[in-house]
Amino acid sequence: KNQVEQSPQSLIILEGKNCTLQCNYTVSPFSNLRWYKQDTGRGPVSLTIMTFSENTKSNGRYTATLDADTKQSSLHITASQLSDSASYICVVSDKAGGTSYGKLTFGQGTILTVHP
Amino acid sequence: DTGVSQDPRHKITKRGQNVTFRCDPISEHNRLYWYRQTLGQGPEFLTYFQNEAQLEKSRLLSDRFSAERPKGSFSTLEIQRTEQGDSAMYLCASSLGLAGQKTDYEQYFGPGTRLTVT
Numbered sequence A: 001k002n003q004v005e006q007s008p009q010s011l012i013i014l015e016g017k018n019c020t021l022q023c024n025y026t027v028s029p030f031s032n033l034r035w036y037k038q039d040t041g042r043g044p045v046s047l048t049i050m051t052f053s054e055n056t057k058s059n060g061r062y063t064a065t066l067d068a069d070t071k072q073s074s075l076h077i078t079a080s081q082l083s084d085s086a087s088y089i090c091v092v093s094d095k096a097g098g099t100s101y102g103k104l105t106f107g108q109g110t111i112l113t114v115h116p
Numbered sequence B: 001d002t003g004v005s006q007d008p009r010h011k012i013t014k015r016g017q018n019v020t021f022r023c024d025p026i027s028e029h030n031r032l033y034w035y036r037q038t039l040g041q042g043p044e045f046l047t048y049f050q051n052e053a054q055l056e057k058s059r060l061l062s063d064r065f066s067a068e069r070p071k072g073s074f075s076t077l078e079i080q081r082t083e084q085g086d087s088a089m090y091l092c093a094s095s096l097g098l099a100g101q102k103t104d105y106e107q108y109f110g111p112g113t114r115l116t117v118t
Helices: none
Strands: A003-007 A010-014 A019-026 A030-038 A045-051 A056-059 A062-067 A072-077 A086-094 A104-106 A110-115 B005-007 B010-013 B019-024 B031-037 B044-050 B053-057 B065-068 B075-079 B088-095 B113-117
Touching: A003 A086, A003 A104, A010 A019, A019 A030, A019 A086, A019 A110, A030 A062, A030 A072, A045 A056, A045 A062, A045 A072, A072 A086, B005 B088, B010 B019, B019 B088, B019 B113, B031 B075, B044 B065, B075 B088
Parallel strands: A010 A110, B010 B113
Antiparallel strands: A003 A019, A019 A072, A030 A045, A030 A086, A056 A062, A062 A072, A086 A104, A086 A110, B005 B019, B019 B075, B031 B044, B031 B088, B044 B053, B065 B075, B088 B113
């Protein structure tokens, strides 16, 4: 069964500090890995998407890494801001079999709270 | 704002009632997806449309659930005889996609419809 596990479940940091969120997956065959940010009561918004051959990708203060051998990914947030408070969801897409749609498997999310 | 809209944003209903949600995808997107998200969990796939064709349904989609996309544009998700366990956020997403191609395009999510069954 395809699974995506995230850690920690929740994290509290002070404004201006850095943090790193972790994601382990068992999705096969692997297509790509995405990180989404979801504000409370809103839909997820994509931060990064990485394919098998990509080791790192940045989007402003967000940097995602991917180790396809160990099936691990991390999301590093630099110089955190109050607006970074949200749930961060790791999502892995498999390579479609008979359909043209790669099914997404979502992690449960890491709830990040940034305090002033 | 991703360009995907959902209506209503919140719905409170009594157990046993029917509810219908609407999703308007980004206009040029031909793929549309429905997900369900319970508190503290990531979204779970419910169903997927390529244009007006419903190509895949999750086992989560019981007989009480039905989704349509009659003209390949907006979609509706109906839940009949609601149960308290149906209380969740229902998310819609859309993406580009070419029939027969396995290219995986970015999905853009709507704000969701929060359903509370009392």
